[in-house]
Amino acid sequence: MGVTLIARFFGAPRVARRALSLGALIVTAVALVACDDANNLLQAASSENTARNFSVYALSGTSSALPAAYQFTSERLARPQLLTNGGVNFDVAFDLTSDNKVTLLPVRTVVPLPPAGVSSVGLLKSTTSFSALERAPDRGYAIDSTLVIGIGETVVLQLPGSGCFSGEPYYAKLVVDSIIVAQRRIVVGSLVNRNCGFRALTVGIPKN
Structure with a gap:
């Protein structure tokens, strides 16, 4: 069978052989572009950091009218609540410890039985x-764990479920300036990078 296939290939019309060569060149070019991209992200960023x-x-000891949380994916302040559509209006809530440090509370630590559509949040102290x-x-x-930080400490956030087509997360960073x-x-x-899968945390249109 192998001999027959080889004979058919080399006996193919010249146009067919050219088509195969062109196809191979295209595949090679695409592979080179993908390898050249640090994140394998071929779509340019569209949202500015x-x-x-x-x-x-x-969250504790304050009026329910005051914002005690932040939705990084939309960059909006909120008081944590379940919405009528079954979702929530925040990614992370904030509270103070007895010694006046800040507790970061991912959504799944605040909502006892979160809806299935509520995404996890990852925190990493830097x-x-x-x-x-x-x-x-x-x-x-x-993932989905509280984190206590003081003034001047930096935290990186990983925000899955941000609406990206292939499931890539958004990334963000925060620092407590004062209390x-x-x-x-x-x-x-x-600072939030609202470009799917991009990890650059600098001001401007990110490149990676």
């Missing part, structure tokens, strides 16, 4: 300062 500062209040941290790690995140204890208010700096 912007550094933001916001104030959020401790030893790099907020301004110097340029790229999110691709592993090491604690106004009398108001139970926390001032936070953040």
Whole structure:
């Protein structure tokens, strides 16, 4: 059988052989482009990374009218709640410990029985300062676990279920700038990369 196939190939018309060669060149070119991309992401970023500062209040001991959470995927403040469509309006809630440190509470630690569509959130404390941290790690995140941090400490977030077609997460970073204890208010700096799978955490249109 193998001899017959070889004979058929070399006996094929010249046009067919040219088509096969062209196809091989195309496959090779695509492979080279994919290998050249650090994340194997062939679609350019469309959303600009912007550094933001916001104030959020401790979940405990504050009025229900005050925001105590943040939805990084939409960059909106919220008071945690279940929505009428069965979803939630936040990714991470904030609280204060007895010694006035900040507790980060991923959504699944706040909602006892989260709807099936509520995604997990990964948190990773970084030893790099907020301004110097340029790229999110691709592993090491604690999933759906609370994390206590102090002023000046940086945390990287992995946000799956962000609406990306192939399931890639968004990545973000935050830092606690200050705590106004009398108001139970926390001032936070953040930056979110809302491009599917991109891990760059610098201001501007990311390249990776």
